[in-house]
Amino acid sequence: MSLSRRLLPILLRPRGSPTRALSTAAASAAPAAAEEEAVTIKGVRISGRPLYMDMQATTPVDPRVLDAMLPFYLSRYGNPHSRTHLYGWESDAAVEEARARVASLVGADPREIFFTSGATECNNIAVKGMMRFYRDRRRHVVTTQTEHKCVLDSCRYLQQEGFEVTYLPVRSDGLVDVAQLADAIRPDTGLVSVMAVNNEIGVVQPLEEIGRICREKGVPFHTDAAQALGKIPIDVNQMGIGLMSLSAHKIYGPKGVGALYLRRRPRIRVEPQMSGGGQERGIRSGTVPTPLVVGFGAACEIAAKEMDYDHRRASMLQQRLLDGIRGQVDDIVINGSMEHRYPGNLNLSFAYVEGESLLMGLKEVAVSSGSACTSASLEPSYVLRALGVEEDMAHTSIRFGIGRFTTEEEVDRAIELTVHQVKKLRDMSPLYEMAKAGIDLKSIQPMSGIG
Amino acid sequence: MAAAAAAAPTRAEVLSLFRSLLRTGRQFSDYNIREYTRRRAADAFRENRALGDAPAAAAFADGKKQLEVAKRQAVVYSLYAPKAKSIMEMKLQ
Ligand SMILES: Cc1ncc(COP(=O)(O)O)c(C=O)c1O
Numbered sequence: 001m002s003l004s005r006r007l008l009p010i011l012l013r014p015r016g017s018p019t020r021a022l023s024t025a026a027a028s029a030a031p032a033a034a035e036e037e038a039v040t041i042k043g044v045r046i047s048g049r050p051l052y053m054d055m056q057a058t059t060p061v062d063p064r065v066l067d068a069m070l071p072f073y074l075s076r077y078g079n080p081h082s083r084t085h086l087y088g089w090e091s092d093a094a095v096e097e098a099r100a101r102v103a104s105l106v107g108a109d110p111r112e113i114f115f116t117s118g119a120t121e122c123n124n125i126a127v128k129g130m131m132r133f134y135r136d137r138r139r140h141v142v143t144t145q146t147e148h149k150c151v152l153d154s155c156r157y158l159q160q161e162g163f164e165v166t167y168l169p170v171r172s173d174g175l176v177d178v179a180q181l182a183d184a185i186r187p188d189t190g191l192v193s194v195m196a197v198n199n200e201i202g203v204v205q206p207l208e209e210i211g212r213i214c215r216e217k218g219v220p221f222h223t224d225a226a227q228a229l230g231k232i233p234i235d236v237n238q239m240g241i242g243l244m245s246l247s248a249h250k251i252y253g254p255k256g257v258g259a260l261y262l263r264r265r266p267r268i269r270v271e272p273q274m275s276g277g278g279q280e281r282g283i284r285s286g287t288v289p290t291p292l293v294v295g296f297g298a299a300c301e302i303a304a305k306e307m308d309y310d311h312r313r314a315s316m317l318q319q320r321l322l323d324g325i326r327g328q329v330d331d332i333v334i335n336g337s338m339e340h341r342y343p344g345n346l347n348l349s350f351a352y353v354e355g356e357s358l359l360m361g362l363k364e365v366a367v368s369s370g371s372a373c374t375s376a377s378l379e380p381s382y383v384l385r386a387l388g389v390e391e392d393m394a395h396t397s398i399r400f401g402i403g404r405f406t407t408e409e410e411v412d413r414a415i416e417l418t419v420h421q422v423k424k425l426r427d428m429s430p431l432y433e434m435a436k437a438g439i440d441l442k443s444i445q446p447m448s449g450i451g
Numbered sequence: 452m453a454a455a456a457a458a459a460p461t462r463a464e465v466l467s468l469f470r471s472l473l474r475t476g477r478q479f480s481d482y483n484i485r486e487y488t489r490r491r492a493a494d495a496f497r498e499n500r501a502l503g504d505a506p507a508a509a510a511f512a513d514g515k516k517q518l519e520v521a522k523r524q525a526v527v528y529s530l531y532a533p534k535a536k537s538i539m540e541m542k543l544q
Contacts, residue, residue, distance in 0.1 A: 048538040063479075063524035063528070070527075309491075405486070406483070
């Protein structure tokens, strides 16, 4: 986040005369013109839009998705809830077709899919809505320390209302201990919420096992699958999922739409957050945004067809990236399990460099960091902390995201830029010099100064 | 759609569709979409080389639909191309 904030002014501010826009960029292909487009800030030259490797933050919209959406922004603008004319009917038909596509990707019945504004809203309805509905008998929630902020915040909110929450720790590889999870479930536990794929470290939790435990104990299992949908196979029945949060913009769909899966048998009930016209069978009032929902449906349909192909490519590119960096710099740590991981994520920490300087040097690569980027605070990522990553290493972590449109050349460029920057910073680092000379740094000083 | 039930396409028809997809893909102003279109088309045609008649006809019909999407979207992308190009294009020249 802080990186993109820093980058925006760079892209908007051309070198030389401030009135001269970057308008030559689009038209010209000549190398001379390419030179002119370059901008320099703080001694770093940026020559164009950075290569995008922040796929966990959001993905580009697939042109096939946009193609499906556009008619609904043009002539097919009807309210899908209008019952009296063609405009309404055609929108309604499109929404139901999209619902079927989302359902099909996760092995659900279309009647179990409720469109929302995204995974944040789904998580809120699932966690708060479910507990509120059963508040008389169920007073306890089990979740993990590495959940997305919106799950953790919903849990905090429940605590303020008098519910109890167990935040399970994770092992150093990021996985929950399922035995510990089973032990945490009490007679009054109303919900177990464990995310499918972690947004920061890409670790895939053992959903099937968790689902089995929950079924045995008669507790509904909620999973935040925003980062998993379309990337790893999901089957709500096989995995014993009772509630699931989905988002379109992580799978090459539009932002601002998602879906909540709510099991019908045995029926899961939630207290809605939105009062209103009773759309989405009362679970989520408000006019369903046809173009967004159609885009979500198209994204799911494409994901179903392309999952194997995309997965093979992500694996190949992840390996290329890891080998490329590891072959040239040492003292790197991979954050999170490599074995139980979605391959479109590679989260690395670099010892003996300073986090901020590392990011500043990677302006031509759009990536995220475990450093103080996700909030205004200076705390490093709570996810990395839950893994037991030390603060200095959390500050130098970089999350590389690989997606459907990532090229080999981009990966190679990312390697080149990262290696260059890490080497440069280490050449200036007395810590690195001492470590290479065999001096145990921990024995001489606390590491707090370099965070 | 109707083509799905039709007979398998001839070799010339397949090659022509492949070339059209590549040609249209090259027209995308966006570096990543341009590369993807080329790569995905090449991989799909390679994978589908050994298909029997019926699946070949279905794949051909699908390919023709993809071509129509690509033609429309290449235009849309060109209408809204950002002024600054991807850094991947700048040094490749
Ligand atoms: C795991 C996870 N859950 C929830 C969200 C929030 O999703 P949305 O942006 O659709 O509200 C995200 C993305 O930021 C995520 O990665």
